[in-house]
Amino acid sequence: MLQDFLQFTFSGLTSGAIYALIALGFCVVHNTMGIVNFVQVDFVSLGGMLMFSALFALGLPMLPGLLLAVAGVALAAMLIERFGLRPSRSDHHLVLIFLTVGLSIILRGVMKLAWGKNRMALPPLTPDEPIRILGATVLPQALWILALTVAAIGLLTWFFYRTPLGLSMRAVASNPTAAAVVGIPAGRVRxxxxxxxxALGGLAGVLVTPITTLSYDVGVLLGLKGFAAAILGGFGSFPGAILGGVGLGLLESLSAGYLSSAYKDVVAFVVLLLVLFVRPKGLLGK
Known part of the structure; x- marks a missing residue:
C-alpha cells in the first residue's frame, strides 16, 4: 500500500508541476494586464512543436533544442502581444479577453497548417531507464519535470525581486496608476x-509531451487544468499557482489510483468548485 501511495504521489507531483508552470503563465499576464490570456493554452502546444522541429528538422542536441523551443515560444508570445493585442483600440478587459480567444484559435490553426494533424512523439530528455525510489518506479523524465519546474520558479522569483524590469512589473501589478505616474513604460511591461x-508555457510543453502525445491541440486540456489550478490557488497569486497546480495534480492522481481513472477530471473540478463555493478568491487569493 505504501508503494502504491508513493507511486500515485510521484505521478501527481509530475502532473502538478506542469499545471503550476501553466498557472504561473496565466498569473503573470493577469497581474500586469488584468486579463485572462487564453493563448496560454497554445503556448504549451507550440513549445512541443518547436522542440520536435529543433530535434528532427534541425538535428540539434536535446539541451540546445529545449532552449531554442522555449525562446521561440517567448518570441511568438511577444509578437502576439505587439501585433495582436496592442493595436486594439479598446482597453476594456472583456474585449481583450475575447481577443485572446480569437488569437488562440488563429495560433492553433497556424500550428495545424505547419505541423499537420497527425500525432507525434518526443523523446525524453535522458534515457528512459526507470528509477526505484522506496519501492516506487519513477521515470527520469518525471524527475526532470520536477527539477526544471523548481529551477523555473527560482529564476522567476529572482527576476521579479532582483531585476529592474521585474520590479517594474510588480509595481504595475500592485498599482498601475502610480506606476504610470512615475514613468514605468506600460508597453514594455506588457x-x-x-x-x-x-516561456513558461513553452517549457511546460517541452517537458510534458515526452510522456504524452504531441499534436497542435495537446495544450488545450493541459491549459484548462492550469487555468483551474490558478483559480484554485487564487488567480494572480504566484504561491497560489504553485499550490493549486501541485494540489490539482495530486488530487487527480490519487483519485485515479484509488477510485477510477475515468473520474479523475470530474473529481478534480468538483473539488475546485467546492473550494470556490467556500472561498471564491481561491486558497491564497486576496
Whole structure:
C-alpha cells in the first residue's frame, strides 16, 4: 500500500508541476494586464512543436533544442502581444479577453497548417531507464519535470525581486496608476509579461509531451487544468499557482489510483468548485 501511495504521489507531483508552470503563465499576464490570456493554452502546444522541429528538422542536441523551443515560444508570445493585442483600440478587459480567444484559435490553426494533424512523439530528455525510489518506479523524465519546474520558479522569483524590469512589473501589478505616474513604460511591461508567460508555457510543453502525445491541440486540456489550478490557488497569486497546480495534480492522481481513472477530471473540478463555493478568491487569493 505504501508503494502504491508513493507511486500515485510521484505521478501527481509530475502532473502538478506542469499545471503550476501553466498557472504561473496565466498569473503573470493577469497581474500586469488584468486579463485572462487564453493563448496560454497554445503556448504549451507550440513549445512541443518547436522542440520536435529543433530535434528532427534541425538535428540539434536535446539541451540546445529545449532552449531554442522555449525562446521561440517567448518570441511568438511577444509578437502576439505587439501585433495582436496592442493595436486594439479598446482597453476594456472583456474585449481583450475575447481577443485572446480569437488569437488562440488563429495560433492553433497556424500550428495545424505547419505541423499537420497527425500525432507525434518526443523523446525524453535522458534515457528512459526507470528509477526505484522506496519501492516506487519513477521515470527520469518525471524527475526532470520536477527539477526544471523548481529551477523555473527560482529564476522567476529572482527576476521579479532582483531585476529592474521585474520590479517594474510588480509595481504595475500592485498599482498601475502610480506606476504610470512615475514613468514605468506600460508597453514594455506588457511585452515582457507575455514573453515570460510564453516561456513558461513553452517549457511546460517541452517537458510534458515526452510522456504524452504531441499534436497542435495537446495544450488545450493541459491549459484548462492550469487555468483551474490558478483559480484554485487564487488567480494572480504566484504561491497560489504553485499550490493549486501541485494540489490539482495530486488530487487527480490519487483519485485515479484509488477510485477510477475515468473520474479523475470530474473529481478534480468538483473539488475546485467546492473550494470556490467556500472561498471564491481561491486558497491564497486576496
Amino acid at each position: 511585452l515582457t509579461s507575455y514573453a515570460v508567460a510564453g
